[in-house]
Amino acid sequence: MxxxxxxxxxxxxxxxxxxxxxxxxxxxxxxxxxxxxxxxxxxxxxxxxxxxxxxxxxxxxxxxxxxxxxxxxxxxxxxxxxxxxxxxxxxxxxxxxxxxxxxxxxxxxxxxxxxxxxxxxxxxxxxxxxxxxxxxxxxxxxxxxxxxxxxxxxxxxxxxxxxxxxxxxxxxxxxxxxxxxxxxxxxxxxxxxxxxxxxxxxxxTAVMTGLACLAYARANYLLKLATRITALNVVALEGNPEHFDERLFAAKPHAGQNQVAAWIRQDLAIDAPAQPLHRLQDRYSIRCAPHVLGVLADSLGLLRQFIETELNSANDNPIIDAENERVLHGGHFYGGHIAFAMDSLKNLVGNVADLLDRQLALLVDTRYNHGLPSNLSGSPAATAMINHGFKAVQIGASAWTAEALKNTMPASVFSRSTECHNQDKVSMGTIAARDALRSLELTEQVAAATLIAANQGVWLRQREAAARPLPAPLADMRSQLGEDFPPLIEDRALEAELRLCLQRIRTRYWRLYD
Structure with missing residues (x-):
């Protein structure tokens, strides 16, 4: 109740x-x-x-x-x-x-x-x-x-x-x-x-609009979660924090992109004493994360406008104007704005899945993870040869990402003439909204996998003798994650933990940025 x-x-x-x-x-x-x-x-x-x-x-x-x-x-x-x-x-x-x-x-x-x-x-x-x-x-x-x-x-x-x-x-x-x-x-x-x-x-247009409201809220949280995951991965991969410098982003002033960079700076406490640089430039999935996530951040305002205008409209036919005693025949049932918003959201969310999938691929690969164990396994040397850590999780994330990317095909261009050609141009808005929710479901799965892996990567990095204390936002996040997701030392089936992480994501469990 x-x-x-x-x-x-x-x-x-x-x-x-x-x-x-x-x-x-x-x-x-x-x-x-x-x-x-x-x-x-x-x-x-x-x-x-x-x-x-x-x-x-x-x-x-x-x-x-x-x-x-x-x-x-x-x-x-x-x-x-x-x-x-x-x-x-x-x-x-x-x-x-x-x-x-x-x-x-x-x-x-x-x-x-x-x-x-x-x-x-x-x-x-x-x-x-x-x-x-x-x-x-x-x-x-x-x-x-x-x-x-x-x-x-x-x-x-x-x-x-x-x-x-x-x-x-x-x-x-x-x-x-x-x-x-x-x-x-x-x-x-x-x-x-x-x-x-x-x-x-x-x-x-109530079905497509109701679904669009839910999709928007999930995408808005996903944006912040993907930003936090990126910050954790900068730490896990010993990335270069200067990629998020405020002066750098002033030179390309997309508001949403700059907001993402500011969140990452906040998470990494970049104003603290500088750390020694391990490399000049990180790979794009780290270095360009604000540029990828910033497109979603900058698009949310337009998507909100489309969804809320539709929500607050009279959208049936005919319109009854009792004040002026007129019956107005038109086409306000047409869901073109919602169709565009949801088709756009599928594209934006698919790019988030792809970004996080690439970060996870870096984490598990000893060629690119800068000294972390293969597949992020925390096993001791005596059993390292039989432990495979996050190997299968990375495969799963790749599958979920591929499906999310396949799902970016816009529904609105597949208009079908129906009902004896009376409805000869239709919006496909409800299919687009359902597709967007499916893309979000898949991308949340990728986010769950990458978040648990990032948590493992930071735990492994913190065990090193030269490890620096985590900045407060990330230390707090690690503490919360530790309650549900203990370090992976010996192999265990991770399905239950992934499902719990998904539940946390869908209930917006972690407070992320104000």
Whole structure:
């Protein structure tokens, strides 16, 4: 359950941030609907305006017409009430894995925010029920595959519409249950979706946007973790700290690149008395780490802008302008900005995987690790010949990196004409978002491997007679890592430790830079 003492996230007229969605998705803060009467009247006005149009038998896409290519098919008023159920019913064809709990909450949050604009023609009761789903943690079981990202996330969002109507299945209190059963248990009456309400729920970008919020947060933490890993590896490899000199980076003033260099300087305490240099120039995966990671750092602002603008938009079709009594037909369900953001993120994250994989390759190779034992094994001489340390871990990291790099192919350029060529140019935004999360998963695995190896490398270096004390940030990190990851002396299976490290990464366990 969420902590009731935490400040709630208000869904209404206010701007929501990625962090707001993350707080709801992780159950760290409750979701509340704006409660003042002017807001509730504003929402109600859209549904009331639609009712007046129906009384005048106005032609409204998806209300008095069929959907998509079938927009030329008139729906008589006697069938208008049945149309929403047909929409979520025939879209019940999703396949693939189910979205996990965090992703599902992020989807519900993104859809709720879009509908709070009051430009979708839905009742306030529908918003209340969506908020109640979040409050009680009733999570529609949403298959992740089946959306081309325009007309929005129709098929996955049909599972939200259907469960609000008491159909299909939800996860509730750790159990897979029928939505109808959960409604009965809570004393609720399932919603009978009114004209436009199923379309308003489904014809938008909530799945790709919710997933993009999660991906952004993971990438932001990964940036800082990769920077800390680099600093540890500078120590383990006896690197040249002058590569991160402030005057050097003033000559090429990309803000994010300079921030990464500053973090590394902070970790290495470069303002302390200079250490003797072991070499003039380190290999690129060390020397150019700020230049690689800086691209991600500098891109996060643009990605945030794209994601948060989409999150805080009315993105279904048609748009109901009740104030001016107009129905505006357009294409706001198109997820092009999210598709670009997530395709870009895949590229950025793939480069982080490649950087860390190259650092790990240096650590285990006696030709390049400047005196560390082969494969970072800590075994004594008597058993050195049968111990192989991080040899297999490096192979695994190489495999994960290769898959992350293969995954950088942009999804958005693979638009497919669908639905009798009505949807003849689509965004593929949801596939891009799913790809980005997979790339992050793989890169986090590389980061886990490289972090544990870097920890081992620093431990080995610190055993040397001439070793200098670690700077405070790295000493503190080593102390925390030591609680979970003891030195590798004799070979042991490292899967459990890698999985624990992944858990630490995904929960942002280590505080990294302020």
């Amino acid at each position: 969420t902590d009731a003492t935490l400040e709630p996230i208000i869904f209404g007229e206010n701007h929501l941030s990625i962090e707001d969605v993350l707080a709801v998705a992780e159950r760290r803060a409750p979701a509340r609907l704006q409660a003042d009467e002017p807001f509730r009247r504003h929402i109600a006005r859209g549904a009331q305006f639609l009712d007046t149009l129906l009384d005048r038998e106005g032609v409204i896409y998806g209300v008095t017409t069929g959907y998509g290519d079938s927009c030329v098919v008139a729906v008589p008023l006697s069938q208008v009430e049945a149309l929403p159920q047909h929409l979520f019913t025939f879209h019940g064809c999703g396949l693939g894995k189910l979205l996990d709990a965090e992703a599902t909450r992020a989807v519900l949050a993104a859809r709720l925010r879009s509908l709070t604009h009051g430009m979708s023609g839905v009742r306030i009761e529908l918003l209340d029920r969506l908020q109640a789903f979040l409050e009680h943690d009733i999570l529609p079981l949403i298959p992740e595959e089946g959306s081309v990202g325009a007309s929005g996330d129709l098929t996955p969002l049909s599972y939200v519409a259907a469960t609000l109507a008491g159909e299909r299945e939800v996860m509730y209190q750790g159990q897979r249950r029928s939505a109808a059963e959960v409604h009965r248990e809570l004393g609720w009456t399932p919603l009978t979706l009114r004209p436009k309400e199923a379309l308003a729920l489904m014809n938008g």
